[in-house]
Amino acid sequence: MNNLKNKKDQEYICRAKEVIPGTMYGHMSIQRQLPTGYPQFFERAENCRLWDVDGNEYIDFMSAYGPMILGYQHPVVEEAARRQSSKLETASGPAPVMVELAEQLVEQITHAKWAMFVKNGTDATTTCITIARAATHRKGILLAENAYHGSMPWCTPNQEGVVEGDRAHLLYYQYNHVESLLEAAERCKQDLAGIVVSAFKHDARVDQEMPTLEFAKAARQLCDANEAALILDDVRAGFRLSLDASWTLLGIQPDITAWGKALANGLSLSAVTGNENFRQAAASIFVTGSFWYQASPMAAALATLTLLEEAKAPEYLEKIGNQWRLGLSEQSQYHGIPIRQTGPVQMPMVLFEDDPDFEKGFQFCLNALEEGVYLHPWHNWFLSLAHTSETIEKALEATNHAFEKLAQSQK
Amino acid sequence: MNNLKNKKDQEYICRAKEVIPGTMYGHMSIQRQLPTGYPQFFERAENCRLWDVDGNEYIDFMSAYGPMILGYQHPVVEEAARRQSSKLETASGPAPVMVELAEQLVEQITHAKWAMFVKNGTDATTTCITIARAATHRKGILLAENAYHGSMPWCTPNQEGVVEGDRAHLLYYQYNHVESLLEAAERCKQDLAGIVVSAFKHDARVDQEMPTLEFAKAARQLCDANEAALILDDVRAGFRLSLDASWTLLGIQPDITAWGKALANGLSLSAVTGNENFRQAAASIFVTGSFWYQASPMAAALATLTLLEEAKAPEYLEKIGNQWRLGLSEQSQYHGIPIRQTGPVQMPMVLFEDDPDFEKGFQFCLNALEEGVYLHPWHNWFLSLAHTSETIEKALEATNHAFEKLAQSQK
Numbered sequence: 001m002n003n004l005k006n007k008k009d010q011e012y013i014c015r016a017k018e019v020i021p022g023t024m025y026g027h028m029s030i031q032r033q034l035p036t037g038y039p040q041f042f043e044r045a046e047n048c049r050l051w052d053v054d055g056n057e058y059i060d061f062m063s064a065y066g067p068m069i070l071g072y073q074h075p076v077v078e079e080a081a082r083r084q085s086s087k088l089e090t091a092s093g094p095a096p097v098m099v100e101l102a103e104q105l106v107e108q109i110t111h112a113k114w115a116m117f118v119k120n121g122t123d124a125t126t127t128c129i130t131i132a133r134a135a136t137h138r139k140g141i142l143l144a145e146n147a148y149h150g151s152m153p154w155c156t157p158n159q160e161g162v163v164e165g166d167r168a169h170l171l172y173y174q175y176n177h178v179e180s181l182l183e184a185a186e187r188c189k190q191d192l193a194g195i196v197v198s199a200f201k202h203d204a205r206v207d208q209e210m211p212t213l214e215f216a217k218a219a220r221q222l223c224d225a226n227e228a229a230l231i232l233d234d235v236r237a238g239f240r241l242s243l244d245a246s247w248t249l250l251g252i253q254p255d256i257t258a259w260g261k262a263l264a265n266g267l268s269l270s271a272v273t274g275n276e277n278f279r280q281a282a283a284s285i286f287v288t289g290s291f292w293y294q295a296s297p298m299a300a301a302l303a304t305l306t307l308l309e310e311a312k313a314p315e316y317l318e319k320i321g322n323q324w325r326l327g328l329s330e331q332s333q334y335h336g337i338p339i340r341q342t343g344p345v346q347m348p349m350v351l352f353e354d355d356p357d358f359e360k361g362f363q364f365c366l367n368a369l370e371e372g373v374y375l376h377p378w379h380n381w382f383l384s385l386a387h388t389s390e391t392i393e394k395a396l397e398a399t400n401h402a403f404e405k406l407a408q409s410q411k
Numbered sequence: 412m413n414n415l416k417n418k419k420d421q422e423y424i425c426r427a428k429e430v431i432p433g434t435m436y437g438h439m440s441i442q443r444q445l446p447t448g449y450p451q452f453f454e455r456a457e458n459c460r461l462w463d464v465d466g467n468e469y470i471d472f473m474s475a476y477g478p479m480i481l482g483y484q485h486p487v488v489e490e491a492a493r494r495q496s497s498k499l500e501t502a503s504g505p506a507p508v509m510v511e512l513a514e515q516l517v518e519q520i521t522h523a524k525w526a527m528f529v530k531n532g533t534d535a536t537t538t539c540i541t542i543a544r545a546a547t548h549r550k551g552i553l554l555a556e557n558a559y560h561g562s563m564p565w566c567t568p569n570q571e572g573v574v575e576g577d578r579a580h581l582l583y584y585q586y587n588h589v590e591s592l593l594e595a596a597e598r599c600k601q602d603l604a605g606i607v608v609s610a611f612k613h614d615a616r617v618d619q620e621m622p623t624l625e626f627a628k629a630a631r632q633l634c635d636a637n638e639a640a641l642i643l644d645d646v647r648a649g650f651r652l653s654l655d656a657s658w659t660l661l662g663i664q665p666d667i668t669a670w671g672k673a674l675a676n677g678l679s680l681s682a683v684t685g686n687e688n689f690r691q692a693a694a695s696i697f698v699t700g701s702f703w704y705q706a707s708p709m710a711a712a713l714a715t716l717t718l719l720e721e722a723k724a725p726e727y728l729e730k731i732g733n734q735w736r737l738g739l740s741e742q743s744q745y746h747g748i749p750i751r752q753t754g755p756v757q758m759p760m761v762l763f764e765d766d767p768d769f770e771k772g773f774q775f776c777l778n779a780l781e782e783g784v785y786l787h788p789w790h791n792w793f794l795s796l797a798h799t800s801e802t803i804e805k806a807l808e809a810t811n812h813a814f815e816k817l818a819q820s821q822k
Contacts, residue, residue, distance in 0.1 A: 012507050019513035021525050021690050026699025028505055042504045053507055062503040067701055072502065082493075090677035091483065092473040092785060093453045094439055096423050096464055102430035114432050119530045119679060120700040130564055134572030151698045152563065153541055158697030161545030168576025235701075261701050266501035268530060268679050268702035279432050286569030287562045288437025289531040290478055290646075290672050291679035374503060 008053040009039045016040070026151065027065060027379075035362035035377065038369060045072035047386040050374060058374035059395050063382035066236055066261035070307055071386025077265045077303045084299035095295035101302050105273055108305065110244050111253040112273035116282060117298065119289055121235035121260035122150025124270040125196070127287050128256045129154075131274065132194030132229035135281030139169040140188035142195040146203045147175065149196060149233055169193075175201040176209055178218045185222050194229035195219050197254075199237035199246035200343060205358075205378045207351060208343025216252040223255065229278060235260035235270065240346040240382070242314055243305075245273075265304045269297035307385075314346065317383045320392055321345025324383070327396040335403040337364075337410070349380040360406060367405045371398030419464040420450045427451070437562065438476060438790075446773040446788065449780060456483035458797040461785060469785035470806050474793035477647055477672035481718055482797025488676045488714045495710035506706035512713050516684055519716065521655050522664040523684035527693060528709065530700055532646035532671035533561025535681040536607070538698050539667045540565075542685065543605030543640035546692030550580035551599035553606040557614045558586065560607060560644055560669075580604075586612040587620055589629045596633050605640035606630050608665075610648035610657035611754060616769075616789045618762060619754025627663040634666065640689060646671035646681065651757040651793070653725055654716075656684075676715045678708035718796075725757065728794045731803055732756025735794070738807040746814040748775075748821070760791040771817060778816045782809030 017023045023031055023040075030038045039052035048071055050060040063069065070077060088095045102115040118124050129141055149155040153166035169191070173184040175198070185192055197219055201209040223230040232254035237246050239262045245254055256278055260270035268291075274282055325345050332339045337360070338353040352360035361377035368375050373395045375381060428434045434442055434451075441449045450463035459482055461471040474480065481488060499506045513526040529535050540552055560566040564577035580602070584595040586609070596603055608630055612620040634641040643665035648657050650673045656665055667689055671681035679702075685693055736756050743750045748771070749764040763771035772788035779786050784806050786792060 012510050015514065016510045019510065019517045019525055021527060021685075022694030024505070025527060025694070026697065026703065028699065028704050030504070040504060041507050041510070042499055042502050043506070044498045045500070045502045050503060052504075060503050064501045064503050065701065067501045072500070073497070078496075085489075086484070087455045088453055089456070089483070090475045090478050090679070091453050091456045092461060092471050092475050093441070093451060093463075094435070095454070096452050099423050099427045099430065099452070103426065106430045114430050116432060116436055119702065120534065122700060123531065126563060130572035132572075133574060139574045151700065152537060153565075156697045158695075160695040160697070161541035161543075161692070163544060163550045163580055165550075165576035165579025168579070169574055266702075266705070268501070268705055270701075274432075281572070283433030283436070284569075284571040286437065286567045286571070288439065289533060289562065290476065290681075291530070291677075292437065293439050294677070294679055 005056060006039060006054055009041055012041045012053060035366050037366050047071040048384055048391055058369070058372050059391055060374045061381040061383070061395070062374060062376055063384045064266055066382050067266040069239060069262035069313065069384050070265045070304060071384055072266070074265055076307060077300050080303035081267060081296040081300040085296035088295050090291055090294045094293040095298070097295055097298045097302065098293065101298045104302060104305055105271065108243060109257070109273050110248055111255065111257065111275045113276045114274055114279050114282060116272045118270045118272065118287070118292055119268050120150065121258065121270050122152050122155065123289070124235060124258035124260055124272050125149045125155065125233055126152055127272050128231045128258050129194060129196070130285050130287065131256060131272070131278055131281045132231060134285050135278050136193045136228055138191045138193040138228070140171060140191040140193055141169060142171050142173055142181065142184045142188065142192070144175040144198065144201070145172045147198050148203065176212050176215045178215055181215070181218055181222065192222070192226045192228045194231050195223055196231045196233055198233045199241065202236055202343060202347065202380050207340055208349040208380060210344065211247070211250060213250055216247055216250045220252050229255045231255065232257040234258060237347060238262060239308055240314060240317055241344055243308055263304065264297045264301040267297035267300045269301055311385055313385060316385060317346035320387055320389060321348060321383050323389060323392045324348065324395070327392065328399060331396070331400050331403045335407040337403055337407055343380060346383050347380045351378070363409060364402050364406050367402035368398050371401050373398040416467060417450060417465055420452055423452045423464060446777050448777050458482040458484070459795055459802055469780070469783050470802055471785045472792040472794070472806070473785060473787055474795045475677055477793050478677040480650060480673035480724065480795050481676045481715060482795055483677070485676055487718060488711050491714035492678060492707040492711040496707035499706050501702055501705045505704040506709070508706055508709045508713065509704065512709045515713055515716055516682065519654060520668070520684050521659055522666065522668065522686045524687045525685055525690050525693060527683045529681045529683065529698070529703055530679050531561065532669065532681050533563050533566065534700070535646060535669035535671055535683050536560045536566065536644055537563055538683050539642045539669050540605060540607070541696050541698065542667055542683070542689055542692045543642060545696050546689050547604045547639055549602045549604040549639070551582060551602040551604055552580060553582050553584055553592065553595045553599065553603070555586040555609065555612070556583045558609050559614065587623050587626045589626055592626070592629055592633065603633070603637045603639045605642050606634055607642045607644055609644045610652065613647055613754060613758065613791050618751055619760045619791060621755065622658070622661060624661055627658055627661045631663050640666045642666065643668040645669060648758060649673060650719055651725060651728055652755055654719055674715065675708045675712040678711045680708035680712055722796055724796060727796060728757035731798050731800060732759060732794050734800060734803045735759065735806070738803065739810060742807070742811050742814045746818040748814055748818055754791060757794050758791045762789070774820060775813050775817050778813035779809050782812050784809040
């Protein structure tokens with residue numbers, strides 16, 4: 001693929017190799033994450049479209065890995081951010097918009113009586129755990145095996161540079177597996193400070209699973225019985241399934257929730273919300289950051305939340321998500337290439353049957369890329385309000401070719 | 412002070428009390444940090460001026476606690492950020508500006524052969540430690556007692572919610588105290604992964620100290636002898652003392668450096684730079700964040716670095732810093748109120764003699780606040796390029812009144 005189509009991208013990759021460890025790090029490293037042929041560097045983004053540095057255009061189904069929920073360059077959000085930053089941005093004190101945004105979250109989110117604002121999703125999950133430990137004066141935290149809660153040493157999926165102490169008092173259960181949850185709590189004995197649950201099981205490389213009511217109830221009951229914190233990690237799923245905490249859909253309220261990604265439509269802002277029981281503990285810990293009080297991402301978040309409500313975002317995303325899922329399903333059957341589509345349609349995971357090394361997935365995604373559709377072979381995709389019914393139709397034309405080419409190569 | 416002057420501020424504080432734990436958290440909480448009478452919420456900022464929500468105007472000597480190095484609303488930086496964000500901001504891949512900024516840091520910073528970009532200063536210090544451990548396959552990290560390196564559980568000054576494991580393998584020495592450094596290394600035995608040093612001793616509430624050459628050499632030699640990482644925390648001081656790593660002024664090169672605050676003049680961006688010995692380890696760890704590849708703060712950083720170089724920022728800040736220090740010193744003597752001015756003039760710390768509870772400091776700062784000068788009674792201040800000789804003269808008129816009133820109240 002190192003042809004003219006990727007010429008400038010290859011030049012930047014060569015330069016990056018010199019000055020960035022491993023050429024690129026984290027989830028943005030195409031070399032570690034995606035099949036050869038994917039572009040690494042991008043020039044422009046608008047609505048649900050991306051242009052790489054060589055000018056190739058894509059319909060983007062990764063939506064910046066979540067943050068882009070209204071579409072890139074949303075004029076109302078941009079204007080709200082610009083208006084705030086033209087007055088006050090990062091300063092020696094916060095702007096009033098911080099209070100307004102906290103009020104909005106408290107109004108909008110059932111369990112929320114207070115809010116704190118941080119930068120990274122990891123700041124939010126770490127703060128939740130710290131609050132749970134401060135509130136209970138206990139240490140044990142239960143986590144689902146293989147769940148992603150960020151990239152600090154206590155949670156990063158890669159153990160390089162991580163030491164034992166970083167994960168002391170962390171105990172693991174299997175998502176949706178009540179018995180393993182009870183066992184983990186049992187191992188924790190009297191030391192249970194909190195249980196962390198993802199909105200649904202959205203681990204990379206495997207089928208997604210919605211939480212069962214039985215599992216959610218068991219987690220809630222364990223926390224109630226132990227006066228421990230039920231911590232919902234809604235960083236990835238937040239605002240796509242519900243405009244309330246995602247487990248509200250099950251009728252289960254968390255005690256503390258971590259928010260991030262889509263909150264400010266791409267500007268850097270994450271948040272923690274909690275109920276009355278954890279307010280004092282939240283006030284007792286010391287967390288802060290040089291840019292945590294930056295005002296324009298908060299103004300952007302207020303605008304984003306208003307627009308999401310006006311557009312009934314979860315319902316809209318469900319509608320186009322179903323169109324997308326149905327279309328892919330029909331194509332899969334027509335071309336005789338079985339796939340598994342799992343999790344909520346707003347954040348679809350598409351994996352191929354009999355594809356342990358993702359070879360089919362890689363080939364399919366590369367085929368789609370050549371047709372101008374940007375997908376990911378083993379990470380969930382993210383729909384946005386900029387994905388219209390027409391975009392989905394257009395993308396389905398591309399995936400039809402992608403299936404067709406894959407079917408031919410399988411013969 | 413709950414008078415008309417702070418009417419709107421008080422209203423916002425009442426609202427914040429309902430929806431933000433402890434009314435405000437972290438270093439932005441005036442209730443925990445500053446004497447009653449300080450405003451909590453701000454409406455506007457420009458150059459080195461701040462306006463609170465009641466319209467009161469201040470010459471700001473906190474500079475957003477560091478980020479503001481060129482002045483609030485710097486048109487060139489704003490334009491660079493705006494131009495980038497109008498094309499690509501947070502997206503499904505990084506923009507070319509990421510490579511350009513990494514190249515700029517590698518060119519500008521003597522020890523730097525590579526750069527990584529993160530959001531918080533704490534992300535940068537945590538990443539440094541993770542890299543040191545990954546490179547050495549050892550665990551021990553030496554830190555100066557009471558030094559601030561961020562607010563994650565491993566480093567936050569407040570122990571609420573922190574558990575033992577978070578600080579396993581951390582050993583403490585006293586800044587500038589060679590013997591205590593050697594002792595800490597001795598306790599670490601064969602397990603020394605790295606030594607973290609601040610650019611200078613800038614702990615809150617106490618006199619600042621520049622590093623002695625003896626101390627810096629000892630730290631460098633310990634790391635060399637053990638093939639451990641000398642980690643410079645330049646988050647707070649970076650770009651004010653030198654446009655290279657701050658210890659370059661002593662002729663000592665760190666292996667890895669954490670940068671933050673002033674890097675993008677207030678936009679949220681921090682960085683890690685390192686030498687060739689630590690490149691592979693930096694590539695081996697998994698760190699990332701939803702907004703770490705956001706492009707406009709990188710464009711702002713490139714513009715900021717260029718402007719800092721053109722303006723010979725450290726020299727300029729030294730010049731006005733000396734004017735400010737000399738003026739305060741003369742006033743202190745004239746009014747018979749002894750003060751201690753410590754650390755580099757670019758980041759002055761002013762403490763009062765015989766003032767164990769900061770009562771004099773609080774009163775002095777409140778007096779200055781009433782005269783329109785925003786100071787901090789126990790945290791270092793930050794000068795910026797927006798502080799002109801005329802600003803300093805104007806501020807000195809205010810501090811003269813502040814000293815005078817303090818002298819009267821002491822009688």
